[in-house]
Amino acid sequence: MAINIQPKEIKSFFYSQYFSDGLRITIGVLMPALVLAQFHNLGFGVDMSLGALCVSIADTPGPVAHKRNAMAISNLCIFLVAAITGFARLNLYTLGIEVALFSFFFSMLTVYGNRAASVGTGALLVLILMMDEATKPDQVLTVSLVILLGGIWYMIFSLVFFGIRPYRAAQQALGENIFDVAKFLRIKADFYDPTTDIDENYRKLVSQQIQVSQNQDVAREILVKSRLLVRESTNESRILVLTLVDLIDMFENIMATHYDYAYMREKFKGTGILEEVSRIIRNMANELDNAAFIILSNDKHKQPFDFFPELEVLKAKIDALNITHETSNMVLKKILINLRDVNSKIATIYKYYNSNSAQLLFEDRRKIEYSKFVTSQDYAPHIFMDNLSFHSTAFKHALRVAAMCLLGFMVSMLISTGHHSYWILLTIIVILKPGFSLSKQRNYHRLIGTITGGIIGIGILLLVHNKTAEFVFMVFFMLGCYSFQRLNYVVSVLLMTPYILIVFSFLGVNNIVTERITDTIIGSVIAFVASYLIFPSWEFEQINGYLSDVTCANANYLAKIAESLSGKAIDITEYKLARKDVFVKSGNLSAAFERMTSEPKSKQRNVKEVHKLVVLNHILSSYIATVASELMDKSLRNPQPEIIKSVRKSLATLNDISKKLGGVKTELYSEHVNVVDVNPKTPEPFTDETLLKEQLGFINKMSTDIARVTDNLV
Numbered sequence: 001m002a003i004n005i006q007p008k009e010i011k012s013f014f015y016s017q018y019f020s021d022g023l024r025i026t027i028g029v030l031m032p033a034l035v036l037a038q039f040h041n042l043g044f045g046v047d048m049s050l051g052a053l054c055v056s057i058a059d060t061p062g063p064v065a066h067k068r069n070a071m072a073i074s075n076l077c078i079f080l081v082a083a084i085t086g087f088a089r090l091n092l093y094t095l096g097i098e099v100a101l102f103s104f105f106f107s108m109l110t111v112y113g114n115r116a117a118s119v120g121t122g123a124l125l126v127l128i129l130m131m132d133e134a135t136k137p138d139q140v141l142t143v144s145l146v147i148l149l150g151g152i153w154y155m156i157f158s159l160v161f162f163g164i165r166p167y168r169a170a171q172q173a174l175g176e177n178i179f180d181v182a183k184f185l186r187i188k189a190d191f192y193d194p195t196t197d198i199d200e201n202y203r204k205l206v207s208q209q210i211q212v213s214q215n216q217d218v219a220r221e222i223l224v225k226s227r228l229l230v231r232e233s234t235n236e237s238r239i240l241v242l243t244l245v246d247l248i249d250m251f252e253n254i255m256a257t258h259y260d261y262a263y264m265r266e267k268f269k270g271t272g273i274l275e276e277v278s279r280i281i282r283n284m285a286n287e288l289d290n291a292a293f294i295i296l297s298n299d300k301h302k303q304p305f306d307f308f309p310e311l312e313v314l315k316a317k318i319d320a321l322n323i324t325h326e327t328s329n330m331v332l333k334k335i336l337i338n339l340r341d342v343n344s345k346i347a348t349i350y351k352y353y354n355s356n357s358a359q360l361l362f363e364d365r366r367k368i369e370y371s372k373f374v375t376s377q378d379y380a381p382h383i384f385m386d387n388l389s390f391h392s393t394a395f396k397h398a399l400r401v402a403a404m405c406l407l408g409f410m411v412s413m414l415i416s417t418g419h420h421s422y423w424i425l426l427t428i429i430v431i432l433k434p435g436f437s438l439s440k441q442r443n444y445h446r447l448i449g450t451i452t453g454g455i456i457g458i459g460i461l462l463l464v465h466n467k468t469a470e471f472v473f474m475v476f477f478m479l480g481c482y483s484f485q486r487l488n489y490v491v492s493v494l495l496m497t498p499y500i501l502i503v504f505s506f507l508g509v510n511n512i513v514t515e516r517i518t519d520t521i522i523g524s525v526i527a528f529v530a531s532y533l534i535f536p537s538w539e540f541e542q543i544n545g546y547l548s549d550v551t552c553a554n555a556n557y558l559a560k561i562a563e564s565l566s567g568k569a570i571d572i573t574e575y576k577l578a579r580k581d582v583f584v585k586s587g588n589l590s591a592a593f594e595r596m597t598s599e600p601k602s603k604q605r606n607v608k609e610v611h612k613l614v615v616l617n618h619i620l621s622s623y624i625a626t627v628a629s630e631l632m633d634k635s636l637r638n639p640q641p642e643i644i645k646s647v648r649k650s651l652a653t654l655n656d657i658s659k660k661l662g663g664v665k666t667e668l669y670s671e672h673v674n675v676v677d678v679n680p681k682t683p684e685p686f687t688d689e690t691l692l693k694e695q696l697g698f699i700n701k702m703s704t705d706i707a708r709v710t711d712n713l714v
Helices: 008-015 017-038 042-056 064-088 092-112 114-130 137-164 168-190 198-225 227-231 235-255 261-267 273-297 308-324 330-352 358-363 381-386 393-414 422-431 436-463 467-484 489-506 513-533 543-565 572-597 607-633 641-660 689-713
Strands: none
Touching: 008 017, 008 168, 008 273, 017 042, 017 137, 017 168, 017 467, 042 064, 042 114, 042 137, 064 092, 064 114, 064 137, 092 114, 092 381, 092 393, 114 422, 168 198, 168 235, 168 273, 198 235, 198 572, 198 607, 235 330, 235 572, 235 607, 273 308, 273 330, 308 330, 393 422, 393 513, 422 436, 422 513, 436 467, 436 489, 436 513, 436 572, 467 489, 489 513, 543 572, 543 607, 543 641, 543 689, 572 607, 607 689, 641 689
């Protein structure tokens, strides 16, 4: 079977939320200046566009209600900051004080999450851009109101944009998450390819797990927190919820397909079985890509490829293998079962988009309390106050930003290379992030993008002398800049620079390329030095916390198995909450390890041990998922004492690890629990206790290995 999805990649981008965001921001920011220019009032139009630009920063993916609240608060902030800056700029010292205080305050908003941080960034942006605007005192409030009007215009435009197609954001989030899961599945397929380096493939796997986890959180937040989607009784809304539920279940099935790959390669070398498994998994990933495209394009599509005949051929080969080999082929049969489960989930997702039976499907589901699967951000004032200490990473970050913005302000006043020295401050606030690794990455991308984009901008301005053509180029660069700002930052900056140069050309300001590049280099140097020397935050200082979190999550996940073996029916909501916690905490640990490896060698601690723990915890999660998913549908009546003892031993080991890392203890289950069965179906008996003992033995071994590496770490 040949499935070619390459031609769809470009189309998928144009259907994605990245392009949708870029289009919305471009229209929202450009429209005020274009319209008012027709009425010979370009100055007010530019100020309105400035307000729209600042508010657009808070227009990040998530439920519409959250967007509305963030943009409303952003409007209030930019109005107050614009007015205060308009008066503060009349005196150099008051302006410097304002720069320091506001840089600290708005950088501290990171304690309230990414959306609040984006509101702070918008406020700092209007502060910086208002610094050099020659506004007379009697015009300050007027200009500030015009900026506010631009922000309000963008907020209304954005809400209408989403109101016209209320399901679109959810479709895009789901489609992109399916692409992520498909990529994760391809990396899994490489484990069955004898030519793939196993250790390197693990690195790719944990890196992709970060992307899957982040996008699942976005999709979950949009679907669960949007009342329109959860409560509205339309097929479209139900289908979206069902797709997310099945996608997460499928990801668990993929996670559960973990085995000792080095041992398997040696054991089944030369049989061709593993290569066949790898090929089927890759083709399933292709079908997932096709499903993602169906959702993104909002299209009714063909039936999925039926993998059943191929799986039957694989089963026959596995059965024949038992005759010719002395060793057991039980592990291959388990892989086959998982492949059938993934195939079933793919077929189900396709079915949602080719039938009108969503209501029946929805009513047949076990009751799940979806609201428990999202976390609510606490905006209590005490959180801000509690973080005003050097124990807080946010506090140290805010101090660093404030100090460097003040330094950048002083440098811009002393050695200004032109009339747009605010670019130094702009570079500093964009580059400086709480962690060193992200600041370093942003710094590099900003420099490369600015220099390359500057060369492109110069070329266009020198070679193109037609204003209409220049305007077309500007819109193209603008659209690309905003479309790539979350997808690929270096491309976004590369496109931003020629867009800004063309804008200044329209405003009658030329020959600013050298100024922009010079100011960007100055800002980058200040930001880099600050991230290394001024209250630096290194990952090795926090890695034990991430390790503790993932250990506790795995222990809680394993506790669900213990409860099932003790006679307690597994509550579907509690089980999926435990599973979600493992995915999230594993993603956080993987992300922290990636950040650590990008930091200076002198600031890295126990990298080999931490990498081992990342991989071992991933393997442990996979083994637990394997057993837990089986016990969801099958019951084990009167389990042997060795099975109970094995689970107890693993839990005790994980609790001991958690204690050493400063975490909390997961309570052991009670042996006799009488709980009303919350599942509508009676589980089938678990027939293969030998396989279960083997799987629990793997869990025990992984727990012991993690304990040994943890001892070396601490």
